Amino acid sequence: MKHLDDTDERLLALLQTDAQMSAAAMSKILNLSASQISRRRQRLEDDGYITATVCKLDAAKLGLSVQAFIQVQTDAHTKETHSTFLRLVKTRREITGAWTMTGDADYLLRIYCADLTALNRFTQDVLLPHPSIGRVHSQIVMEQLKDAEALPV
Structure with a gap:
């Protein structure tokens, strides 16, 4: 893998916040042209740093009001x-x-459930x-304080 420079890291951080942000909007933040942003993003995708672009959905609006973590021990x-x-x-x-x-x-x-x-x-x-399952231990999420999907770049 190639080494990331500070601009690459800042670009990745922006994309984790809003993957739909336009190159023009990112260019103002990163002080690069929109075409430079697009080329960098394409290189980061080609090099495997960006593996997917997804939409984050609101679980509660989808009727999924319970989030739980379940520890599973196999037999x-x-x-x-x-x-x-x-x-x-x-x-x-x-x-x-x-x-x-x-x-x-x-x-x-x-787990997410209704x-x-x-x-x-x-x-x-x-x-x-x-x-395969011998034992389960469930923990229900009371409140999500931080979303752990963004990586610390």
Whole structure:
């Protein structure tokens, strides 16, 4: 990977704040021409620094009022257990984030549901009966203080 200069880092920080910001608007902030901004952005995409441009949605407006983190401990640590669990993660829309972990939990899931009843149904009907899962521990988000999607560039 090529080294990022200060302007590249500032451009990436701006794009994480608003990926739809025009090159003209960014050029005023970064003191570069709009064409220079466009070329830099294209290079950052080509070099793999920018992997996607997405829209961030408001969960509450979509009727998803409950966010939870669920720690999952598997029954066994085999390749089959992992692949079976990975299929579950990829097919359930409620799971919006998933990580393998060190410590007591093997996985950490971020879940969005309409309400507590839906979260309970997901836990009882999907997670607990799954053959790979031995134990789950849920934590419901009371208030999100900071969105951790932007990287510290």
